[in-house]
Amino acid sequence: MALLKSAFNYVYTRILRYALKFGVVGLIGYFIDVGIFNLLSLDILKWGGFFESPIGAKIVSVTVSTIATWFGNRYWTFREHRRQNFLLEFAEFAAIAVAGLGISLACLYISHYVFGYRSLLADNISANVIGLFIATAFRFLMYRYWVYGPNRRDGLAARRRSEQSSEAGAAPAEPSLSEPG
Numbered sequence: 001m002a003l004l005k006s007a008f009n010y011v012y013t014r015i016l017r018y019a020l021k022f023g024v025v026g027l028i029g030y031f032i033d034v035g036i037f038n039l040l041s042l043d044i045l046k047w048g049g050f051f052e053s054p055i056g057a058k059i060v061s062v063t064v065s066t067i068a069t070w071f072g073n074r075y076w077t078f079r080e081h082r083r084q085n086f087l088l089e090f091a092e093f094a095a096i097a098v099a100g101l102g103i104s105l106a107c108l109y110i111s112h113y114v115f116g117y118r119s120l121l122a123d124n125i126s127a128n129v130i131g132l133f134i135a136t137a138f139r140f141l142m143y144r145y146w147v148y149g150p151n152r153r154d155g156l157a158a159r160r161r162s163e164q165s166s167e168a169g170a171a172p173a174e175p176s177l178s179e180p181g
Contacts, residue, residue: 015144018077022140025072029065034128036061041120054112054123058105066097078148085154089147096142100135107131 039045040057050056070093074082083089104127111117111126 018144019140021077022073022143025069025077026136028072029069030128030132032068033061033065033132034124036064037128038120038124041123054108054127055105058108058127059101062097062101062104066094066101069097070094073143073148078143081148081150081152083148083152083154092147093143096139096147099142100139103135103138104128104131107134 037057037060040047040051040060041054043052045051051060070090073093074086074089107130108123108127111122111130117123117126
């Protein structure tokens with residue numbers, strides 16, 4: 001029983017805690033993404049042209065939701081791993097978001113243009129269900145272990161370890177992938 005509890009605590013502190021917070025932030029981003037996508041797809045804002053197309057609408061909706069989720073992930077989900085250089089962090093976050101957008105767009109493109117499913121419902125299912133599921137798994141792993149990874153030297157956790165080592169008079173400890181965080 002103690003081994004099971006120890007295994008659960010290990011999984012919770014290393015992955016599950018972050019996954020739950022990431023899910024909440026992602027859900028907010030999802031509503032932003034889907035709302036803007038549908039506003040543009042239905043041409044409610046009367047922008048027309050490229051922004052009314054499924055691809056244009058998806059690019060705009062993902063861009064806005066990416067900015068919102070960056071704030072949520074930086075200041076809540078991975079707050080102990082956020083970095084001093086927030087511009088580099090945002091650039092890496094955006095690069096992963098663009099790759100995730102590519103995954104969603106590929107699903108949307110295949111459904112809409114290859115298979116010919118051209119209804120708003122089909123576009124939402126391909127981009128906002130199938131594409132989003134695959135892209136979310138990809139983004140979570142990349143954010144957790146690359147953008148906000150414990151191995152980042154300028155992350156808050158690394159700076160705290162360095163400060164604690166300095167106070168103790170020892171050389172700063174190197175970050176470890178096996179450390180909690």
